[in-house]
Amino acid sequence: MYKRIFWSEEMKPKKRGKGILSRLLMAFFFRRKTPKIGIYGPPNAGKTTLANRIIHTFVDENEDVGAASDMPHETRRAVRRSGIMIDLKSKSVQSPDPNHGSDPEPKVKERKERAKGKLKLDVVDTPGLATKIDFHDFMAYGLEEEEAKRRAKEATEGVIEAIKWLDDIDGVVLLMDATEDPYTQTNVIIIGNMEARGTPIIIAANKVDLADAAPERIMNAFPQHPVIPISALKGENMERLYEEMARRFR
Amino acid sequence: MEVKMDLVSEDKINSMGSMEKLRFVLDGVKSGNIVVLEGGLTSEEQMKLIELTMTEVNEDFPGIEMNGYPTKRGFLNLRRKTRLTVIGPANTMHTIKKDNDLISAIISAI
Numbered sequence: 001m002y003k004r005i006f007w008s009e010e011m012k013p014k015k016r017g018k019g020i021l022s023r024l025l026m027a028f029f030f031r032r033k034t035p036k037i038g039i040y041g042p043p044n045a046g047k048t049t050l051a052n053r054i055i056h057t058f059v060d061e062n063e064d065v066g067a068a069s070d071m072p073h074e075t076r077r078a079v080r081r082s083g084i085m086i087d088l089k090s091k092s093v094q095s096p097d098p099n100h101g102s103d104p105e106p107k108v109k110e111r112k113e114r115a116k117g118k119l120k121l122d123v124v125d126t127p128g129l130a131t132k133i134d135f136h137d138f139m140a141y142g143l144e145e146e147e148a149k150r151r152a153k154e155a156t157e158g159v160i161e162a163i164k165w166l167d168d169i170d171g172v173v174l175l176m177d178a179t180e181d182p183y184t185q186t187n188v189i190i191i192g193n194m195e196a197r198g199t200p201i202i203i204a205a206n207k208v209d210l211a212d213a214a215p216e217r218i219m220n221a222f223p224q225h226p227v228i229p230i231s232a233l234k235g236e237n238m239e240r241l242y243e244e245m246a247r248r249f250r
Numbered sequence: 251m252e253v254k255m256d257l258v259s260e261d262k263i264n265s266m267g268s269m270e271k272l273r274f275v276l277d278g279v280k281s282g283n284i285v286v287l288e289g290g291l292t293s294e295e296q297m298k299l300i301e302l303t304m305t306e307v308n309e310d311f312p313g314i315e316m317n318g319y320p321t322k323r324g325f326l327n328l329r330r331k332t333r334l335t336v337i338g339p340a341n342t343m344h345t346i347k348k349d350n351d352l353i354s355a356i357i358s359a360i
Contacts, residue, residue: 131314131316132312132313132315132340133304133312133313134340135309135312149309156304156305156307160305163297183349184348185296185348186300188293188318189296189297192292192294193293193294196292196294196330
């Protein structure tokens, strides 16, 4: 004789939440590495200004990664700021996007959804990459000869450090000055290296707040990569850059 | 004052190891020469050349000026073909204009 068994809701084994131990084990064995994003570019492109802007927006308004100035090679050591949560949902649109007509809100909302909102990353502000460093250039900014020579020496070490960091970087924001010719060998070399390594790259066309900025020159020079026009200093169009970062560096 | 140019064939460059190649270029440039490499350097080699250059920058040698045509993609984008690269002392060579297929530079003796 077969006995019919009625499987009722009450008889189902109760679903139990994951225990602390299993969660710890899962976290240990399947933990995701926080991506390290390098901010690269030539000297005076605004790398430290961008790094500071990111920290001010998502971490602390009073925290700076480094000091920004008009003098080239102000940053002569790479600085890493760990654990930055790029949380687009918690941030309102800071500036309208000039590329999206009179009603940018729906498009921003749509992009936000695509970007899926959150990404934790480490930001590495790197010294400017250059093929030449002449101490006379620093003297033009009023430094004494000895100080200029010392600064030039530190700047060469900074360039080497920035290059060494490429081995540990998971993604690059390549910053270019939108008022200058983008087709420099340094920019070409950085992009070529990233392509060879298969590292995702976003080009930020900085300083679009200046009258002679022409971000379309950068778009034409490097059509194979996303180019986001921004002003790190004024905070213009930063939301779009954050969305692209959340999408590309995930 | 005269400026010497070294025009180096692709065969000669390919016969050298990676470090040997960079040393050959940098020694030439530090001597004041303009070095033109047929076939060029890869992006990785150019980055290593910048790194090597930075270790040797001093009051008399401010660094290099480097230019090249961008690499061309080969079959199915799998192979990258490097093209010509020009390297000179930063205080001698100044680039005026550069695009995919043209490099304009001024060479002026110190």
